[in-house]
Amino acid sequence: MKIMTCPMNGPRNISEFVYGGEVQEMPDPNNCSDREWAEYVFYSDNAIQVVREWWMHSASSYWFIAERHTGSDEILKTYPSTELFKERVEFAAKATGQTS
């Protein structure tokens, strides 16, 4: 049973965590093409490399980021999500007349 180190709670059995998908940048939902949007929703790179992922420690409902190598499954580091997400995100109003 693998050990993952939660940035707030320390090393714990992996069963204490929930996987939340890869960290992905959302294209502008109001201005990207249908294809770009579909790729964002459905596709992932699936390469053998270090990926950045969301993980949540269930007992404390604490979300954080892990960097993991998809080939060896080694977790290289974990850190608070505030290191990647520092600014308030705004969504611009839709242009009038826009329906899709």
Next chain:
Amino acid sequence: MRLAAPMGLLINRNQHVTFKFEGKQYDGYHGDNIASALLANQQWLMSRSFKYHRPRAPLTMAGHDANTLIQLGGEPNVLADRVAPSQGDIIEGQNYSGSLENDRDSILGYFGRFMPVGFYYRAFFKPYGVWEKWESVIRKKAGLGKLDLNFEPEYYDKVYLFKDVVVVGAGPAGLSAALTAADAGASVQIVDEHPILGGSLSYHRFDLEGKIADQTRSDLVAKVEAHPNIEVTLNATCNAWFADNYLPVIQGKRMYKVRAKECIVASGAFEQHVVFRNNDLPGIVVCSAVSRLMKLYAVKPGRRAVLLTGNDDAYFTALDLYEQGVEVAAIVDMRAQGGAQSVTAAVQNLGIKITLGSTVYEALATKGNKHIRGVDVRAISGQGEVDAQSNLIDCDLLCVSSGFMPSYSLLCQAGGQLSYDDETAAFNLSNLPAHLHIAGSVNGIHSLTAVIRDGERSAVDALQNLGHDVASIEPIECDKQTNFDWPIFKHPKGKDFVDFDEDLQVKDIINATRIGYRDIQLVKRFSTLGMGPSQGRHSALPAARLVAKSTQRTVSQTGVTTARPPYAPEKLAHIAGRIFDPVRRTAMHDRHIEMGAKMMPAGNWQRPAFYGKPEDRDKCIWAESEHVRNKVGVIDVSTLGGIELRGPDAAEFMNRMYTFAFLKQPVGKTRYAVLTNEHGVVVDDGVACRIADDHFYVTATTGGVGGVYSDMLKWNAQWRLDVDIANVTAAFSAINLAGPDSRKVLEKIASDVDLSAEGFPHLAYREGSVAGIPARLLRVGFVGELGYEIHVPTSYGEALWDAVIEAGKEHDIKPFGVETQRLLRLEKGHIIVSQDTDSMSHPGELDLGWAIARKKPFYVGGRSVDIVMARKQTRKLVGFTLPKGSAKPEEGHLVLSGDDISGNITSCEYSPTVDSIVGLAFVSIDQCEVGSKFEVRTDNNVMVNARVVKLPFYDADGKRQEL
């Protein structure tokens, strides 16, 4: 008659144990295992082999072979050389027809040539239909042991342990590793399968005088037992290696889940047999088995022994046998050059004959193959070949040792790799993960001083990883040659067994490769090699050699099959014992039980389905629903999810999470909230109450709230809005008080809330006290009657229920359950997410377009919803009715369009309110017009014709809920 002390290290000659085996009474000592007690009474026959029903007896006396599987009372497949007999035990053999002694199925041995390897893949199913006739015969023949179906479960449990160092194996390597680590201050656990510490030190002879083993053992064991840092766990098996040194250690009825910072595997090596005709006869044992029998149990293993060997171990065993009064007829040494000078001389001085460069070509048996009576010794003329000249030697005991196979299982589970060294003719291990170490004979080290030093070396490596400042020890060299490179002598008449468990002969392995199964993994699966209880301990090495030769590859290239947990047989009770199955109950739980509720699970909650006996289900539900529609009912809805959003960005956050518009939702009003995921699929719904400009209380489905909450946290980790998000599901208990008389009941106990239709209209939110309890009140339309959802802090939940029931008595209030509520909401055409939605249903298919604020800048899934709703639609969720007497469709029943499947039923019940069958179904877009009909295939292929109607089925104007 047992051997005299000091033989019998484990037995207490003052304590007798008597038991029955195959109907006959036997006498043993406390400290015996079942096998040693039987052998002490010259009862060798213990089992019948799987395929040919050949007589079998102990091979290893260590629980490493499957020849000792017996039925102990009601428990099948017990290893007789592992388990002690208890007074009065009734023990039987297994897998025979008639008796163990006279097994009618042993005739199968004569039909060997009709049962070549893998024959069952091609037999038994032609001509068509013949399998039904064969199946019952084969089922009776194929099993081992009998299950006691009346057995009572016992208490098995689990305990977590945390150690700096876990040492697997308490032989000389393990003991010295444990001491080295513990002396440096590490917390150490040492695990061993046996009842005593010492491993090979407790039975093996390392020197001519036969003294070093005892001395070393006493010394190491005394230090280990006295050491405050060492926890000793005996009669325990480390059954697997999992990531980061997570180790299941099974002892008795307990599984320890041990987390070891460092793990040292000193699990030893399996002594290997020699392959020749009849090498499976009772009385043929590995040398260490004989040592164990004499040393540990004081059992004299035979009258006249021959030893067959590829290393010096047998010479020491010969000295042991001689000292215990067994006649040693000969040592047959496969090595042309023989053994070390000193031990050869010692043996010769006793008058024991040594034959070099020779092997046993065939073992001769007594009548019925019950025991060995002699051996046919031949000179070796080439790899696997012998001269024609026979030399017969009488004996009733043959001790073999062709070499050793490391106990690799845990290490290979961890990713260790086995490679074969042609020089030493042995497999060795490499490529272990960090924090996992090996020491001793599993590491290919065999001489005792080297083994002890290797234990210290591995502990030093472990200590360095733990941060201790200790000097490294160089890897240990050991040039002791233990393995003979080709101890396999194929015989034209066969019965030269490579795998005892599966009755696989040399030709079976070779033939598998000739049929085309050239990879060892395929040989295994085709032939069942290594799949029996001994899991390849004795078959992996000869099979690797045979397959390598037959496919012209090296033994290293051929390898062994993947090692997987468990290492030893593991009872389901060990895995399932003391299992945790969380149950959640509401504050009103006990009241439901008291009022006769039929409880049902909803996720891990317990909820009342209805109030009454299970056999009266329909009647109860119809009566409850009628009561709600005409008078007043109350249902516990505490399981409903609740999320509290507070802060300046609370409304903005609502707006981004849910499809509807929330920025301008008035304080004191509720609004339906639909959640879509990024695919645009509806995944949850609820009611949002605006308590203040910067404060929302939003409900969610019982099963969905956990996911909704964690999704919200994840989104806000990215958006960084100024809002606090709390999951308050368990903090609030709630009831739904519903029915035309509900206001009258509530008025009696809610003194500070204006409950008039104007003061508290439909879909409004109010706060006040109910029976003195601070409460949140919502008017919601889920069941379609005048009703109030009342939410209070959970510790007041039962008091609230009591107060409402008391106040409602004069209005004949009755409780109603979840199944009734489902009928009531169905009559109003309200969907239940994940009941009437699936993993593809978007708002358009569910007629929820009205709940989408299309002009909002953003909501989760918004872009996807726009895309899917702009396409040509393919299906829709519609309401339908059927006449009352029809066959009633169930959820999941298919909707057909001609021969095609066009949809499915999602909800369907008989409605007493409208006196017909009503339901919701997905149908294709060309079947969804109101008035059209569609076919549904119900149970037993009965077709019904449903009619699409406009929803709701009842009170279309919504007047009753707006009272």
Next chain:
Amino acid sequence: MSESRQFQRRSFVARKLEGSEFLNINDGAVMVKALANASDNQVQQSGLIDLSVAQRFGFRGLNAAQHMQACDYPVPSKPNLCDVGRNGELVLRLGETEYWVLSNPQELEQTPNYQAPVLDKCYSLFCQNSHSWLMMVGPSLAETMAKICGVDLSSSQFPVGHVCQTSVARINAVIVHHEINNKSVFSILSDSASAVYLWEALLDAMTEFNGCAMGLSAIT
């Protein structure tokens, strides 16, 4: 249970308690002495005490620490630490900005001072009702927990004043290691809806150590 029905507030494990005496705390009943235990309960024996009715509250937000100081409560220096207030209250820090205050278990009648937040970015929490509070006493705390929890709670790894948020018997829990009369105790706060389930799981785990339900008399 007639004792518990006298009060509006009921413990999440009320039905499990067969008490010879109850104390009215916070509009609810806390068991003082367990009927079943003949001998006088000392902290020597393993015991499980239900404190679910005892007063507790929490604050979360960027200004929560400031509010805590304004209320004269200590602010633990990091998440997963527990400090003790001036009147023996247990003050937990569960996250960067989340704090809980629990009554002093030996002085339940002196409810801790609660002040509603006046600053923005500070919100009151729901732990009085969302979580049950069970307290384990006795000499075998870590060994008992080792039967149901996969985190090493031995005193070298989990000293006094530490908090562990993890899974216990497969439910989420907050475990606090604090002291009463200079002896270690573990307080366990977990989902109130699973309180009965956890109560039974803990007592089962404690059987091996001669554990049983106890009342307040075990710690006063």
